[in-house]
Amino acid sequence: MLAGNNDTVSLIEFSLKEGVDSREALGQIAQLLPENVKIVQAQQLKEFTLQINMQVMNFLNVWSIAVYAVVAAASYIAATRLITESSYELAMLTAIGAKKRLVFTLILAYTITIALLGSILGIALGIAGTQTASTMLRWIMPSVDVTPFLEAEQALQMLLSTLASSVIGCIYPALKSAHARYVEQPL
Amino acid sequence: MRLLGFKYLKRQRVLTLALIITVSSMLFSLTALSLLGFYRGFTAYLGEGKDIVAVYDRKSRTPFTGLVPAYLAERISALNGVLASSPEAIAPCIVKGESTFVRGIIPEDFTKLNQVTMVEGTMLELDDLNSAVVGKNVAERLRLKLNDKVLVLGVLTDRYLELQVKGIFISHTPMNDEILAPLYAGQWLRGADYGHVTLIRFKIDRDAITPSRIFEEIAKEASEPSPPPSTAPGQEPPSITPWIIARFRIEDIGVEEAYNFMRSYMDRYGLTRESLLILSAVVFLFSSVSIAVASKAVLAQHKGEINVLRSMGASKRLLKRDILIKLLPWSIAASSLGLAMAVAVLTVIQGSGHLQVLSHTVPLQIDPLVVALNFILITLLVSVSILRSDV
Numbered sequence: 001m002l003a004g005n006n007d008t009v010s011l012i013e014f015s016l017k018e019g020v021d022s023r024e025a026l027g028q029i030a031q032l033l034p035e036n037v038k039i040v041q042a043q044q045l046k047e048f049t050l051q052i053n054m055q056v057m058n059f060l061n062v063w064s065i066a067v068y069a070v071v072a073a074a075s076y077i078a079a080t081r082l083i084t085e086s087s088y089e090l091a092m093l094t095a096i097g098a099k100k101r102l103v104f105t106l107i108l109a110y111t112i113t114i115a116l117l118g119s120i121l122g123i124a125l126g127i128a129g130t131q132t133a134s135t136m137l138r139w140i141m142p143s144v145d146v147t148p149f150l151e152a153e154q155a156l157q158m159l160l161s162t163l164a165s166s167v168i169g170c171i172y173p174a175l176k177s178a179h180a181r182y183v184e185q186p187l
Numbered sequence: 188m189r190l191l192g193f194k195y196l197k198r199q200r201v202l203t204l205a206l207i208i209t210v211s212s213m214l215f216s217l218t219a220l221s222l223l224g225f226y227r228g229f230t231a232y233l234g235e236g237k238d239i240v241a242v243y244d245r246k247s248r249t250p251f252t253g254l255v256p257a258y259l260a261e262r263i264s265a266l267n268g269v270l271a272s273s274p275e276a277i278a279p280c281i282v283k284g285e286s287t288f289v290r291g292i293i294p295e296d297f298t299k300l301n302q303v304t305m306v307e308g309t310m311l312e313l314d315d316l317n318s319a320v321v322g323k324n325v326a327e328r329l330r331l332k333l334n335d336k337v338l339v340l341g342v343l344t345d346r347y348l349e350l351q352v353k354g355i356f357i358s359h360t361p362m363n364d365e366i367l368a369p370l371y372a373g374q375w376l377r378g379a380d381y382g383h384v385t386l387i388r389f390k391i392d393r394d395a396i397t398p399s400r401i402f403e404e405i406a407k408e409a410s411e412p413s414p415p416p417s418t419a420p421g422q423e424p425p426s427i428t429p430w431i432i433a434r435f436r437i438e439d440i441g442v443e444e445a446y447n448f449m450r451s452y453m454d455r456y457g458l459t460r461e462s463l464l465i466l467s468a469v470v471f472l473f474s475s476v477s478i479a480v481a482s483k484a485v486l487a488q489h490k491g492e493i494n495v496l497r498s499m500g501a502s503k504r505l506l507k508r509d510i511l512i513k514l515l516p517w518s519i520a521a522s523s524l525g526l527a528m529a530v531a532v533l534t535v536i537q538g539s540g541h542l543q544v545l546s547h548t549v550p551l552q553i554d555p556l557v558v559a560l561n562f563i564l565i566t567l568l569v570s571v572s573i574l575r576s577d578v
Contacts, residue, residue, distance in 0.1 A: 011338075042341070045342050055546065056544060058541050059544060062221075063218060066217045070211055073477055080484055084487050141454070
C-alpha cells in the first residue's frame, strides 16, 4: 500500500516442512518463479566458514610460493655443487662416450632423489615439530586451543610441489653440464 | 700482500649467491611482514590508543560473538572521565555471496571514537530505516554503489535484512572492510535482542578513570541493577533503541583496553608478536641452509683461483677477509632487493584483495625490526659461512 504497488512484494519467505528433500523442494519452487527472481538461503554458516578458511588458505598459498622459490634456488645450488665436485667423474663419463642425455638424466635423477627424500623427511619433521610445539604450548598456556593436522592429500600436494620446484631449479645446471665438453670446466 | 684490486671472483658465480640471498630474504620478509601485519591489524581492530576501553563477553571464543547488556553503555558514560561510549553489535553476514561483517552502531557515538570520511553519499543516522554505509574495500569487493539495495543474510541466525547503501566511507582502520548499519540492524542480524550488543567501547580520560574503576561500576550494577529510567510527561521521548535492563553475571564481563582485549584473543591461540617473529626467523633459518651452501659453492667454484693466490703467498686469513669484503656488499644489496620484492609482492596481492584474514584486509607496514633482522641475519650467515670455510 505505502509503496504504491499492490501487485509486487520485496521478499517471500519460505520455510520447508520437516523431512522434505530440500534440494527437490527448491527445484520445484525455482520452476514456478519468474527468471528475474532469485532464491537465497538464510543463515549460510557453512558458506561463511568456508570463505573465511579460503582466505587463510589464499594467504598460505601466497606464502608457499616464496617457500617453493627457495626450494628451487636450493636445488639449483645443490646441482651446481654436485657438478663442480663431480667435474672429474662427469668429464670421464663424457670421454668414454656417455651421451649428453645420460649426463642430464644422472644430474636430474640425483636432484629428484634428494628432493624426494628431503621432502619426506621435511614433512615428517614438520608434523613431529608442530605436534610437539602445540602440545608444549597447551601445557604452558592451557587457554591456547591449537590442534594441528595434515591430511594425506595435503602431504601429497606438498611432496609433488617440492619435487616440481626442485626439478625446475636443477634443469639449467644439468643442461649446461650436459652440453659442456669434457675439457671445459662445468659452469 | 693486497688483493682488493684483484678481481678473481667471477661475477656470474657471485650473482648465483646473490640470487639465493634475494629469495631467502624475500621469504623471510614476506613471512614476517604479512604475519606481523595480520597481528597489528587484528590487535588494532578496535583502536590502538590506551584511552579506548572495551567492555566484552569473557565467555566468547571470538571478539565477534560475545554479548553484553547494552544499557551498560549509558550507565558507564555517566561516570566522570568517560568521554564517549559506543555500543556495537557485530554480525558476521553473507552479502552478495561474500562473507562480510556488519557492525550495528549508534552513528553519533561511533564517530566520537572512529574518524570516518565519507567519499560518497552521507553518513548514517540512527533513525535511518534499513540504510547502511559501506567501507571502501567492501564497496570495491562487492561492487556496491550509492543507493544500491543489498540483501544481508545473517550467519549466526536465520535472519536477513535488505539495506540500502547511503554512503561509502574510508577510515584508517579495518572498518574499511565492514558495513556500518544502525544498532538495531546489527542486533537483528546477530540474533541478539535489543538489550544486548557484542561489545561496548569507551573513550576515557586516563587521568580521571581507569578500566578497573569501570569494572567496579559494572560489578555494582551486576549486584544491584539500577531501576529503568522513567519518562515523565513533557520529557524527551525514548530513543529508537530502548535501553532494556538485562541481568548479567559479573564473571562473564571483561573490561580492558581495546588493544589488550584483541591481544588476549590472539594469545588464546598462541599468536603473540614474539611467537610470530620467532616463526619468521625459523623460516629464515631453514632457508639459510641454502645461503650457507651457496656461499660454500662460490668458494668451491673459485678453488682454482684461490689455490693460485695461496701459492703466491696469500694467507688463508687474508683470502677469507678479502672474499668477505667483496661478497658483503652483494649480500646487503641482495637482501635489500629481497625485502623490496617482498613489499612489492604483498602490495600487489593486497591491492588485488587477496590478502585477507577474517574478511579484513591485512595491513602492510614495514617494521624496522624486520628490516634490521633481515640485514643482520644475512650478514651473519654469509660471514660465518665464509670465515668457517676451509679456503
